[in-house]
Amino acid sequence: MIVTEILTKLESLGNEKVRAHNVKFGAGENQFGVKMGDIRNMAKAIKTNHKLAMELWQTGNVEARLLAILIIEPKRLTPDELDAMVRSESFSQVADWLSNYVIKEYPGKEDLRLQWMQITDPMAARAGWSLTAGRVARNPQGLDIEALLKRIEAEMPTAPPETQWTMNSTLANIGIHHPAYRERALAIGERLGIYRDYPVSKGCTSPFAPIWINEMVKRQG
Numbered sequence: 076m077i078v079t080e081i082l083t084k085l086e087s088l089g090n091e092k093v094r095a096h097n098v099k100f101g102a103g104e105n106q107f108g109v110k111m112g113d114i115r116n117m118a119k120a121i122k123t124n125h126k127l128a129m130e131l132w133q134t135g136n137v138e139a140r141l142l143a144i145l146i147i148e149p150k151r152l153t154p155d156e157l158d159a160m161v162r163s164e165s166f167s168q169v170a171d172w173l174s175n176y177v178i179k180e181y182p183g184k185e186d187l188r189l190q191w192m193q194i195t196d197p198m199a200a201r202a203g204w205s206l207t208a209g210r211v212a213r214n215p216q217g218l219d220i221e222a223l224l225k226r227i228e229a230e231m232p233t234a235p236p237e238t239q240w241t242m243n244s245t246l247a248n249i250g251i252h253h254p255a256y257r258e259r260a261l262a263i264g265e266r267l268g269i270y271r272d273y274p275v276s277k278g279c280t281s282p283f284a285p286i287w288i289n290e291m292v293k294r295q296g
Contacts, residue, residue, distance in 0.1 A: 085139065085142070187206075
């Protein structure tokens, strides 16, 4: 399949309710409103195709980018290419898929994490803090947790919303996975109050750090 054929197929799968939902959460006009299951089915049919993935990404279309993420070969990306991809996407769903399916699988992700943690671009900073949250939870060796808490306390109140979300995730993961810093993380969350009144669906955990931390610690037994 070629890009034009894929875009035509995606457009035919468009759903107005999905499109409206995407707009509500920050997507622009370059989208069709395709359900995630349909995108995953298309990816399964196409299989891995790095060249096609890069061409789809360049369209800027939401669904084309989500599809590209599923068929791309992360190891074939250069650091500059991945950095440009991160900075070019402002819709959180695409950014999160890029983080989960590509950045986390990228061999040079630690070098990029260190780079992104020092950058003011909101999407690059978002990616850097997302990787840091993952390291806090799964591979904290070498991390200065105290320094991270100081940065979060000082910077999160005025950080762009895109960056604030993953900074908050880092704060929560510190409280959940590092008992020695739990009281400090809880206190920072309470003092800043970010996401205190965030609406959540029934059965979901609030992103407000103190609630998130206490709930996950309770589940750990």
